Amino acid sequence: MPLIMRDLPGxxxxxxxxxxxxxxxATLGHYLEDGFTGPELRRLAGDRRVVGRAVTVxxxxxxxxxxxxxxxxxxxxxxxxxxxxxxxRHAPLGEVVVNALAARGAAGAVVDGTCTDIDALxxxxxxxxxxxxxLLTTKLHGIPDGGLNIPVSCAGVTVRPGDVVLGDANGLLIxxxxxxxxxxxxxxxxxxxxxxxxxxxxxxxxxxxxxxxxTTLHDLMKG
Numbered sequence: 001m002p003l004i005m006r007d008l009p010g011x012x013x014x015x016x017x018x019x020x021x022x023x024x025x026a027t028l029g030h031y032l033e034d035g036f037t038g039p040e041l042r043r044l045a046g047d048r049r050v051v052g053r054a055v056t057v058x059x060x061x062x063x064x065x066x067x068x069x070x071x072x073x074x075x076x077x078x079x080x081x082x083x084x085x086x087x088x089r090h091a092p093l094g095e096v097v098v099n100a101l102a103a104r105g106a107a108g109a110v111v112d113g114t115c116t117d118i119d120a121l122x123x124x125x126x127x128x129x130x131x132x133x134x135l136l137t138t139k140l141h142g143i144p145d146g147g148l149n150i151p152v153s154c155a156g157v158t159v160r161p162g163d164v165v166l167g168d169a170n171g172l173l174i175x176x177x178x179x180x181x182x183x184x185x186x187x188x189x190x191x192x193x194x195x196x197x198x199x200x201x202x203x204x205x206x207x208x209x210x211x212x213x214x215t216t217l218h219d220l221m222k223g
Contacts, residue, residue, distance in 0.1 A: 003066075004147040008075065009162030012053050012177055017077070017164070020180060021051040023187050025166050028173055030190065031183035035175035037129075037155035041110070043169055044118060045098075046127030050167035052079040052107035054159055054174060058147040061087020061113075064097070064138035066146040071097050076105030079165040081174070083152035084113035091116035091134040095124075102126045108167060112154040129172060131155075 029036065055078045057070045067082060074080060080101060082092055093109055095117035101109055108127035114134040115121065121128050149161035159174050166173045200210055208214030 006149040041155040045121035050108040054163040063141040064092040071100040082111040095120040
């Protein structure tokens with residue numbers, strides 16, 4: 001594909017990001033099916049949750065020229081999502097790139113591939129999601145192939161510039177803002193009800209009775 005460079009996406013409503021940061025991300029898994037990255041992508045550095053705007057980068061497996069450019073223009077709260085074109089051996093994220101992102105106030109970095117300098121990344125503390133680590137790194141070859149702020153693929157998810165990125169130790173959800181808005185109120189309400197549900201379990205109430213699963217099974221057996 002030729003080089004494509006587009007402007008940063010529009011900002012996400014700060015109030016939406018604030019509300020999204022208050023929900024248990026796993027609760028969203030009760031209401032959404034798409035946008036969850038595969039379990040092969042793990043948080044390898046940082047221990048805080050990620051809430052931010054996706055800035056997308058597509059590189060070739062060996063050349064990180066586009067990523068170096070992107071690292072210099074991200075804005076506070078952005079999450080850089082890197083599509084390595086299917087490459088897993090060459091690590092585009094290391095100490096220098098991640099420091100560049102952190103210095104500009106990025107909320108995190110995601111690479112559908114590997115990272116390097118893992119001890120330095122953990123010391124820095126910026127959340128970094130990757131499939132693993134590697135000593136073999138990308139170079140600045142200047143290959144005329146790649147993109148900035150275009151749709152990319154990341155661990156089974158199509159990521160568009162401006163999508164909302166939510167991440168914790170369990171994984172990542174990357175979704176358009178309107179899809180998140182559609183389920184957020186219900187998910188927040190669920191979170192408020194969960195402590196009472198857990199308390200009833202410890203009082204001896206069966207889970208299937210509380211959730212209705214047992215009644216559903218009995219009805220199915222009758223049918």
